[in-house]
Amino acid sequence: MRIVVLAGGIGGARFLRGLKAAVPEAEITVVGNTGDDIHLFGLKVCPDLDTVMYTLGDGINEEQGWGRRDESWSIREEMAAYGVEPTWFGLGDRDYATHIVRTQMLGAGYPLSAVTEALCARWQPGVRLIPMSDDRVETHVVIDDPDKPGTRKAVHFQEYWVRLRAAPTAHAIVPVGIETAKPAPGVLEAIAEADLILFPPSNPVVSVGTILGVPGIREALVAAEAPVIGLSPIIGGAPVRGMADRVLEAVGVETSAAAVAQHYGPGLLDGWLVDTIDAAAVLSVEAAGIPCRAIPLLMSDVEATAEMARAALALADEVR
Amino acid sequence: MRIVVLAGGIGGARFLRGLKAAVPEAEITVVGNTGDDIHLFGLKVCPDLDTVMYTLGDGINEEQGWGRRDESWSIREEMAAYGVEPTWFGLGDRDYATHIVRTQMLGAGYPLSAVTEALCARWQPGVRLIPMSDDRVETHVVIDDPDKPGTRKAVHFQEYWVRLRAAPTAHAIVPVGIETAKPAPGVLEAIAEADLILFPPSNPVVSVGTILGVPGIREALVAAEAPVIGLSPIIGGAPVRGMADRVLEAVGVETSAAAVAQHYGPGLLDGWLVDTIDAAAVLSVEAAGIPCRAIPLLMSDVEATAEMARAALALADEVR
Numbered sequence: 001m002r003i004v005v006l007a008g009g010i011g012g013a014r015f016l017r018g019l020k021a022a023v024p025e026a027e028i029t030v031v032g033n034t035g036d037d038i039h040l041f042g043l044k045v046c047p048d049l050d051t052v053m054y055t056l057g058d059g060i061n062e063e064q065g066w067g068r069r070d071e072s073w074s075i076r077e078e079m080a081a082y083g084v085e086p087t088w089f090g091l092g093d094r095d096y097a098t099h100i101v102r103t104q105m106l107g108a109g110y111p112l113s114a115v116t117e118a119l120c121a122r123w124q125p126g127v128r129l130i131p132m133s134d135d136r137v138e139t140h141v142v143i144d145d146p147d148k149p150g151t152r153k154a155v156h157f158q159e160y161w162v163r164l165r166a167a168p169t170a171h172a173i174v175p176v177g178i179e180t181a182k183p184a185p186g187v188l189e190a191i192a193e194a195d196l197i198l199f200p201p202s203n204p205v206v207s208v209g210t211i212l213g214v215p216g217i218r219e220a221l222v223a224a225e226a227p228v229i230g231l232s233p234i235i236g237g238a239p240v241r242g243m244a245d246r247v248l249e250a251v252g253v254e255t256s257a258a259a260v261a262q263h264y265g266p267g268l269l270d271g272w273l274v275d276t277i278d279a280a281a282v283l284s285v286e287a288a289g290i291p292c293r294a295i296p297l298l299m300s301d302v303e304a305t306a307e308m309a310r311a312a313l314a315l316a317d318e319v320r
Numbered sequence: 321m322r323i324v325v326l327a328g329g330i331g332g333a334r335f336l337r338g339l340k341a342a343v344p345e346a347e348i349t350v351v352g353n354t355g356d357d358i359h360l361f362g363l364k365v366c367p368d369l370d371t372v373m374y375t376l377g378d379g380i381n382e383e384q385g386w387g388r389r390d391e392s393w394s395i396r397e398e399m400a401a402y403g404v405e406p407t408w409f410g411l412g413d414r415d416y417a418t419h420i421v422r423t424q425m426l427g428a429g430y431p432l433s434a435v436t437e438a439l440c441a442r443w444q445p446g447v448r449l450i451p452m453s454d455d456r457v458e459t460h461v462v463i464d465d466p467d468k469p470g471t472r473k474a475v476h477f478q479e480y481w482v483r484l485r486a487a488p489t490a491h492a493i494v495p496v497g498i499e500t501a502k503p504a505p506g507v508l509e510a511i512a513e514a515d516l517i518l519f520p521p522s523n524p525v526v527s528v529g530t531i532l533g534v535p536g537i538r539e540a541l542v543a544a545e546a547p548v549i550g551l552s553p554i555i556g557g558a559p560v561r562g563m564a565d566r567v568l569e570a571v572g573v574e575t576s577a578a579a580v581a582q583h584y585g586p587g588l589l590d591g592w593l594v595d596t597i598d599a600a601a602v603l604s605v606e607a608a609g610i611p612c613r614a615i616p617l618l619m620s621d622v623e624a625t626a627e628m629a630r631a632a633l634a635l636a637d638e639v640r
Contacts, residue, residue, distance in 0.1 A: 042424035074392045078417030082442050093413040097398030100416075104362035122402050 001026045004194040004226075005127075008033045008207025009048040010065040011233060011241060011299075013055035015200035018305025020056070020126055023313065028127040029190040031217070033202075034112065035132075035139035035175050035210035038158045040089055041079070043099040044106055047158070048207065049116055049131060050098060057123030065241075068094040088163040113184040130190070132211045135181040139206055141250070143168040157206060166243035170250035173205055178213045183220075191220040196316050198309075199230035199269075201240060201297065204260045205247040218268065227270035227316040231308060232257035235275040235297055261285045261292065271315040273297065273308070291319050321346045324514040324546075325447075328353045328527025329368040330385040331553060331561060331619075333375035335520035338625025340376070340446055343633065348447040349510040351537070353522075354432070355452075355459035355495050355530035358478045360409055361399070363419040364426055367478070368527065369436055369451060370418060377443030385561075388414040408483040433504040450510070452531045455501040459526055461570070463488040477526060486563035490570035493525055498533045503540075511540040516636050518629075519550035519589075521560060521617065524580045525567040538588065547590035547636040551628060552577035555595040555617055581605045581612065591635040593617065593628070611639050 003026050005016060016030060033048045047066065054060040054068060061067045071092035080087060091099070098119060105115040111134035120129055139157035143164075152171060160166060191197065202208050212218045221228055234257045239245055245255040253263045257274040258281035264272075266289035274281050275297035285292035293315055299305040323346050325336060336350060353368045367386065374380040374388060381387045391412035400407060411419070418439060425435040431454040440449055459477035463484075472491060480486060511517065522528050532538045541548055554577045559565055565575040573583045577594040578601035584592075586609035594601050595617040605612035613635055619625040 041420050042427050043420070072392045072394045072413060074394070074413035075417045075420070078414050079421070082417065082421050082439070084421055093392060093394035093416075094398050096413075096416065096420075097395045097402065100361050100363070100395070100420075101399070101402050101404055107362050119402070 001195045002029070002190075002193055003027070003196045003198060004029045004031065004190050005198045005200060006031050006202070006208050006211045007048070007052055007200055008202030009036070009051040012048070012200045012202040012207065013052045013060070014065075014299045015202075015231065015305060015308070016052065016056055016127060017302055018299065018307075019198070019309040021302050022306040022309035029186070029194070030127045030129045031187050031190070031211055032116075032129055032131050033207045033210050035137050035178075035206060036157055037136070037138065038089070038156060040086070040091065040099075041084065043096070043103045045091070045099050046102070046112070046116075046131070049129065050095070052129055053116075053120060053123045053125055056125030056127060057120075059123065067092055071095065086159075086163070089158060111184070113186070128186075128190075130186050131184050132187065132214050132217065133181040134184045135177065137175050137177045137181050137210065137214070139210055140174045140176055141170045141247075142172040142174060143170060161243070166246040170247055173209075173247055173250050175210050175213050178210070179215065181214050183214055183216050188216060188220045191217070191224050194224060194226040196313065197221060197224060197226050197228040198312055199228070199264070201231045201233035201299070203242060203244045203247065204233060204253075204263060205244065205251055209251075212268075222267055227319050228268060229271040229273070229312045229316050230261065230264060230269050231273045231297060231312060232260055232275065232278070234260055236277045240298065257281050258284045261290050262288050266290050270319045271312075273311055273315065291315065321515045322349070322510070322513055323347070323516045323518060324349045324351065324510050325518045325520055326351050326522070326528050326531045327368070327372055327520055328522035329356070329371040332368070332520045332522040332527065333372045333380070334385075334619045335522075335551065335625060335628070336372065336376055336447060337622055338619065338627075339518070339629040341622050342626040342629035349506070349514070350447045350449045351507050351510070351531055352436075352449055352451050353527045353530050355457050355498075355526060356477055357456070357458065358409070358476060360406070360411065360419075361404065363416070363423045365409075365411070365419050366422070366432070366436075366451070369449065370415070372449055373436075373440060373443045373445055376445030376447060377440075379443065387412055391415065406479075406483070409478060431504070433506070448506075448510075450506050451504050452507065452534050452537065453501040454504045455497065457495050457497045457501050457530065457534070459530055460494045460496055461490045461567075462492040462494060463490060481563070486566040490566055493529075493567055493570050495530050495533050498530070499535065501534050503534055503536050508536060508540045511537070511544050514544060514546040516633065517541060517544060517546050517548040518632055519548070519584070521551045521553035521619070523562060523564045523567065524553060524573075524583060525564065525571055529571075532588075542587055547639050548588060549591040549593070549632045549636050550581065550584060550589050551593045551617060551632060552580055552595065552598070554580055556597045560618065577601050578604045581610050582608050586610050590639045591632075593631055593635065611635065
């Protein structure tokens with residue numbers, strides 16, 4: 001079975017671990033979000049791709065969900081001693097090595113997809129990990145400018161998310177460069193040939209939403225023969241993790257399992273899974289034309305997550 | 321008193337520490353060798369400048385003479401895990417931070433001299449450290465090609481020195497790019513305005529020799545009013561440290577305190593210090609037209625090194 005998964009960072013990575021446990025024989029292609037990518041200290045950092053790679057390659061720091069296990073922080077100390085900004089983005093020494101290798105390869109002319117494949121040759125994530133695009137897309141968030149009352153400014157998504165902890169109201173989410181971005185080699189083919197397509201409980205705006213914004217990807221998903229099944233990242237009216245409510249607000253979508261399904265739309269989704277606590281939403285989602293089931297959606301461990309994956313497969317079989 | 325010192329790495333840095341102790345009130349300008357610079361993993365590494373900066377800024381690893389104290393080695397482990405070459409050049413995590421900051425600033429368009437000044441703002445070495453040139457000069461060593469008997473090839477100086485431990489015979493030393501290199505801003509002015517110019521016991525071929533090869537620097541030294549006093553890096557027919565004999569051979573100079581003085585030449589040197597063990601060389605050096613004294617030249621500690629600096633000052637006063 002060939003499965004395509006559109007993944008953001010922590011939520012996507014953890015779901016993928018459960019999916020691999022549920023269907024170890026499946027060929028899984030992961031289309032990773034690169035809208036969160038950022039250049040720091042002259043290095044190209046791809047937080048979502050790395051979280052997937054480290055998580056599936058058994059190198060992740062389990063407690064924090066991102067970054068490396070057994071990490072050291074010498075460079076961070078040095079950067080502070082040099083007075084170099086920014087200080088709010090946490091890069092450990094082992095993590096730096098990945099960014100150094102990536103930046104060197106990009107500088108030598110390799111596209112991000114080839115670089116990602118090279119990095120994965122070490123990590124052996126057990127999936128084929130492809131960035132959504134080899135072209136640079138950078139998500140910015142429009143907020144009020146605290147220095148100039150009455151005016152707004154755009155900040156990099158990571159500045160909004162990490163430095164500002166999503167506290168300011170987001171007026172708009174702007175994936176800079178997306179209009180001209182092309183899907184990376186293999187993305188459209190994988191979607192066309194898939195037996196199943198999954199949206200894990202990743203952020204529907206800045207993770208899955210950004211991937212869907214790359215011209216050609218949404219169209220390929222709609223045209224695909226395989227059913228598209230999503231899992232709600234919202235449980236009981238709140239994000240399971242992260243601050244998805246802050247960016248859903250920016251795109252005018254209520255923070256609820258049903259609203260996210262309708263935001264993706266029945267033209268795209270062939271099935272939607274909500275948590276048992278949101279069982280009442282099943283009827284309204286189905287009324288909107290999207291088959292829906294309520295199951296436990298907390299990824300508390302690999303087995304619980306594998307159960308979620310099995311439920312997605314079962315729903316796909318139902319709607320196929 | 322204004323003193324200009326032409327310095328390589330470890331020998332130059334240790335001498336400078338003694339010089340500062342001997343004349344704490346002096347304004348010292350260090351013209352640093354950049355022929356040893358190398359690009360590793362896409363980062364610009366300046367071993368000699370950093371050794372001077374870390375040594376005088378109290379960040380050096382005293383035992384090894386290069387690199388940082390309290391260093392961690394996570395990135396080296398990661399590079400090995402990624403299978404990235406080269407593995408023979410030791411860069412610790414704290415050291416990496418310096419190269420990352422430097423590379424980012426160079427990428428932003430700052431010349432190496434401005435970058436070095438910025439790095440020194442943190443380290444406060446107590447001297448003005450200027451690279452010999454802002455232009456790229458890279459010393460290569462011509463050796464027999466072990467893969468193609470009968471032919472020769474050029475390798476980067478660091479590959480010769482660090483990876484091959486100077487074992488192959490060096491047929492030639494080629495400072496690539498030196499013909500078109502210009503002295504960095506401030507170098508010629510410092511030489512012209514100096515009260516004293518010193519050649520510390522650095523490598524006469526690949527450290528001091530490379531600096532002298534930058535068009536304009538040798539001429540400025542010859543024209544300078546200040547006496548030029550050198551300290552022999554050769555004691556008893558062998559380098560005190562390192563493998564200077566291997567590169568002296570390449571330029572046809574005997575490994576002796578007297579031969580190095582004559583290699584620099586009486587047109588350049590106004591005085592030469594040899595070790596007491598080489599006292600017999602004093603007559604031949606003076607016969608060659610260079611005032612010479614024999615004193616203990618082992619930089620065993622800061623006070624012994626300060627004594628060497630005082631002897632250089634005394635000889636300068638004699639010949640002035």
